[in-house]
Amino acid sequence: MSSANEYAIVALGLRKRFGELEAVRGVSFKVRYGEVYGFLGPNGAGKSTTVGMLITLIKPTGGEAFVAGYSVVREPVEVRRRIGVVFQDPTVDRDLTAIHNMLLHARIHGVPSRIAEERAWELLEMVGLEEHAYRPLRDYSGGMIRRFEIARSLLTNPRVVFMDEPTIGLDPHARTGVWDVIRELKRRGVTVFLTTHYMDEADKLCDRLAIIDHGRIIAEGTPSQLKSKVAGDTLYVRVEDGGVARLKRLLARYGEVKDAGNGLLVLVANDAPRLLPEIISEAQREGVRILETRYTRPSLDDVFLLLTGRRLRDEGGDWRFWGRRVARRLL
Ligand SMILES: Nc1ncnc2c1ncn2[C@@H]1O[C@H](COP(=O)(O)OP(=O)(O)OP(=O)(O)O)[C@@H](O)[C@H]1O
Ligand SMILES: [Mg+2]
Known part of the structure; x- marks a missing residue:
């Protein structure tokens, strides 16, 4: 094929x-x-x-x-x-040093020892761990373990x-x-x-x-x-109370406007960085005083929301991960 x-x-x-x-x-x-x-x-x-x-x-x-x-x-x-693999749950021998873990992995995967050692050092250097090569991995932080595992996954080239x-x-x-x-x-x-x-x-x-x-x-x-699947950027414009109706008319020329109350209007439109100065000067010309502006661009979370109606962001943090870690420690 x-x-x-x-x-x-x-x-x-x-x-x-x-x-x-x-x-x-x-x-x-x-x-x-x-x-x-x-x-x-x-x-x-x-x-x-x-x-x-x-x-x-x-x-x-x-x-x-x-x-x-x-x-x-x-x-x-x-x-x-x-292939090289970095699993979701760390798979290292925490009693061994980084360099020993590397050489063990090389042996399991049939990397000739004369190549393995040189390569192990080069990879530890690449991930910024060469100075910690002789420390047992139980002394490593979570981030160091991950960097180590990535380096190890490359041993077999x-x-x-x-x-x-x-x-x-x-x-x-x-x-x-x-x-x-x-x-x-x-x-x-x-x-x-x-x-x-x-x-x-x-x-x-x-x-x-x-x-x-x-x-x-x-x-x-x-x-x-x-x-780009998401409708556009979201612009937030706050004005003095008296200016809401006029600003709303002005913003409606650019896209869909929602009144969020307290003088805050929300507009969805493309290219907020270009649009915002234009809106500000138009408002000035019409005598509307803008108090505050802000915009956000679409994130992949917005894309997920658009496609599924749910948020991707898990508010509870990585509870599954921590649950597993705790379980492993207890078992
Ligand atoms: N060996 C298994 N036996 C039965 N169900 C399983 C098995 N492995 C995974 N599942 C189920 O299959 C679904 C997909 O699991 P998977 O681990 O692939 O998800 P994931 O996207 O990696 O999620 P996570 O973010 O939790 O790692 C889940 O409902 C999970 O409970
Ligand atoms: Mg998973």
Whole structure:
């Protein structure tokens, strides 16, 4: 199949059923070599199950996928030779140092030891951990563990790296550190498939992404293509009480206006940065005094809301992640 060789990943109607529940309901997409491609979706959307099928740990109940040109169903060994994986839950031996974890991984994956050591050091340096190479991983912060795992996933020199929620549960500073590493991989030409439920992460890192909900892809494209599905920017203009009616008439020339009360008018229109100065000078000309202006541009969360009627942002934080961590510690 020709497109299987041109693309790093080709998924064709992939499905996975767990008993009654169909967790993945026929997903199809293509990822080019060198792309950072994202799967953005809420808890339980089917992200990890899709990754599981692509990395040959979960057998699809329908459809097919090719990774680095090989079938995940018929040639799993060939696929595994060409990929790196960062799992959703960290998989490191915390009693071992970073360098020992690296060398252990190299041995498991058959990387010759003379190559492994040099490469391990180079990768630890790439993720800014070379000075911590001899510390046991139990002393590492969550962000350092994630950076370590990304470095380790590259030991075998894979063409495609899968990262399942690489920044889940990390604080904003640590997340930025992981993003820097992912950008560096892109510079080096590595193909990255990542899942996330953070819309800012998907927006910042991905060349293209799919929004996944209840096991289906509900939208796909570049972050700006997806955001252009949303009606436009939202402008907030506050005026003195006496000016509301006049300003409302003025704003109505540009798009749909809502009166939010207390002199605040809300306008949805395209290109707020260009529009706002124009509105201000028009208002001045008409003798309306503007007290305050602000605008927001569409986010991927707005796209999700438009498509599903729900917010992607989970207000409760990463409770599943913390729940699992606590459970693991107790068990
Ligand atoms: N081994 C399994 N057996 C039964 N159900 C499963 C299994 N693995 C996943 N599921 C269910 O399939 C659905 C999709 O799960 P999946 O882990 O793929 O979601 P996700 O998008 O990765 O979510 P999260 O953000 O929580 O990681 C969920 O309803 C989950 O409970
Ligand atoms: Mg998951």
